[in-house]
Amino acid sequence: MNNTVIRLDNISYSYTEDYNSNVHDLVIDHLEIKKGEMLAIMGSNGAGKSTLLEIMGLLCSPKKGDVYINQLRVEANNRSDLRRQVPVLLQSTYLFSTTIFENIALGLRFRKVPEMEIHSRVNRALSIVELTPHANKQYFELSGGEKRRVDLARVLVLETDILLLDEPTTGLDDKSRAIIEDVITELNQKKCHTIVFTTHSHDQVKTLSSNVLRLHNGYILNNEQ
Amino acid sequence: MENFNLAFLNALHLLVSLDSEILQYAWRSVYIALISTTLVIVVTLPMGILIAENNFRFKRAIIIVLNTLMSLPTVLIGLVVYSFIGRMGIFGSFKLLFTIPGIIIGEVILIFPLVLSLVIAALSRDNTQITKTAKALGASQLQTFLILIKESRYAILSSIIAAFGRVIGEVGIATIIGGNAEKYTRTLTTSIVLNINMGYFDYALAIGIVLLTLSLIVNLFMQLLQGSKR
Numbered sequence: 001m002n003n004t005v006i007r008l009d010n011i012s013y014s015y016t017e018d019y020n021s022n023v024h025d026l027v028i029d030h031l032e033i034k035k036g037e038m039l040a041i042m043g044s045n046g047a048g049k050s051t052l053l054e055i056m057g058l059l060c061s062p063k064k065g066d067v068y069i070n071q072l073r074v075e076a077n078n079r080s081d082l083r084r085q086v087p088v089l090l091q092s093t094y095l096f097s098t099t100i101f102e103n104i105a106l107g108l109r110f111r112k113v114p115e116m117e118i119h120s121r122v123n124r125a126l127s128i129v130e131l132t133p134h135a136n137k138q139y140f141e142l143s144g145g146e147k148r149r150v151d152l153a154r155v156l157v158l159e160t161d162i163l164l165l166d167e168p169t170t171g172l173d174d175k176s177r178a179i180i181e182d183v184i185t186e187l188n189q190k191k192c193h194t195i196v197f198t199t200h201s202h203d204q205v206k207t208l209s210s211n212v213l214r215l216h217n218g219y220i221l222n223n224e225q
Numbered sequence: 226m227e228n229f230n231l232a233f234l235n236a237l238h239l240l241v242s243l244d245s246e247i248l249q250y251a252w253r254s255v256y257i258a259l260i261s262t263t264l265v266i267v268v269t270l271p272m273g274i275l276i277a278e279n280n281f282r283f284k285r286a287i288i289i290v291l292n293t294l295m296s297l298p299t300v301l302i303g304l305v306v307y308s309f310i311g312r313m314g315i316f317g318s319f320k321l322l323f324t325i326p327g328i329i330i331g332e333v334i335l336i337f338p339l340v341l342s343l344v345i346a347a348l349s350r351d352n353t354q355i356t357k358t359a360k361a362l363g364a365s366q367l368q369t370f371l372i373l374i375k376e377s378r379y380a381i382l383s384s385i386i387a388a389f390g391r392v393i394g395e396v397g398i399a400t401i402i403g404g405n406a407e408k409y410t411r412t413l414t415t416s417i418v419l420n421i422n423m424g425y426f427d428y429a430l431a432i433g434i435v436l437l438t439l440s441l442i443v444n445l446f447m448q449l450l451q452g453s454k455r
Contacts, residue, residue: 107362
């Protein structure tokens with residue numbers, strides 16, 4: 001049985017570094033991510049980590065090559081539907097100008113989930129990231145670490161089998177980092193979710209991931225197991 | 226100073242006594258401003274999103290042209306529209322000259338560049354971050370469009386206030402196209418001009434105060450809508 005959940009073939013995509021506007025090509029000949037895999041993507045700034053994650057999350061279209069999600073080839077007519085199977089926690093958090101509860105509920109509202117179910121799922125996600133008392137607060141009332149946990153809860157609440165996390169713990173305090181790492185570990189080990197995350201931290205790679213993919217200037221250096 | 230005191234007393238009297246003539250002018254002014262602003266917002270919102278969301282060759286040129294058009298003199302717009310909808314104009318058969326719809330056409334042309342410019346500026350601010358976050362959570366194209374408008378609502382409201390204020394205080398287009406016909410097209414501003422010409426300075430000032438009061442009420446209402454913003 002084929003248990004590949006994400007597959008990239010002959011991908012080529014031009015991306016711009018955030019810091020110096022240099023343009024690079026991300027080139028991936030072949031990459032497969034298996035069900036239940038915890039893959040860490042490492043590389044220096046501008047190596048193409050976020051771009052690779054956004055290609056997997058169908059947030060940008062490569063100029064060449066094919067992307068497969070759960071064995072389905074991504075095309076213009078199924079892109080929106082398949083995107084719902086690969087939610088992405090983006091590198092920078094943007095909370096919408098509403099309450100924390102509504103921020104977390106948003107992805108479910110996009111999917112037209114019934115109101116009763118939204119309430120129970122959002123409350124569960126709030127409890128996982130330890131933000132239940134903050135449910136009715138406005139987005140601007142939280143600290144940076146709490147905002148990042150809301151961001152994670154927004155992805156968790158969708159209950160998809162695949163999660164793509166772009167530097168989920170960068171710049172966070174110890175408490176928020178520990179909570180997020182615990183959640184990720186539990187999802188992967190107990191619920192067999194596939195998790196792909198980018199990081200700069202070698203310690204985090206040792207603790208969390210089963211596989212490591214190293215990128216340099218848009219190219220895969222190695223894929224360690 | 227005496228004029229001002231008299232004007233304030235007259236204004237108070239006009240407001241308290243609900244003078245039917247003034248009420249009629251005021252209603253006409255508000256009606257023209259509301260319809261023009263609504264029409265422009267309906268057109269400029271999707272246009273603004275398209276321009277703000279996409280990078281294309283003439284984007285900068287479009288923004289420069291819009292900014293230039295913001296300083297178009299109202300009398301010039303009045304004259305141009307007059308030449309199109311006047312009896313000899315190409316749209317003369319529609320009989321729009323000296324009518325409220327005729328004034329609205331002129332006002333729409335006046336505020337279109339202003340609102341489109343403000344909407345583009347509002348949507349350009351954080352739009353990449355907003356659209357990317359919405360899509361990352363599974364939003365469709367339409368849901369992304371709606372969330373973008375929702376997130377930019379305060380800036381969009383500000384452009385509505387600016388457009389409404391521009392139209393309600395406008396006199397050139399209302400005079401040239403409307404013709405200041407007492408029972409049909411006279412507005413608060415054209416009435417002010419008429420009273421000045423007739424030498425009723427205090428009465429003109431009083432109507433000016435009524436106009437300011439109306440603007441204040443509209444702005445208070447908009448402020449209430451923005452109330453939840455920190």
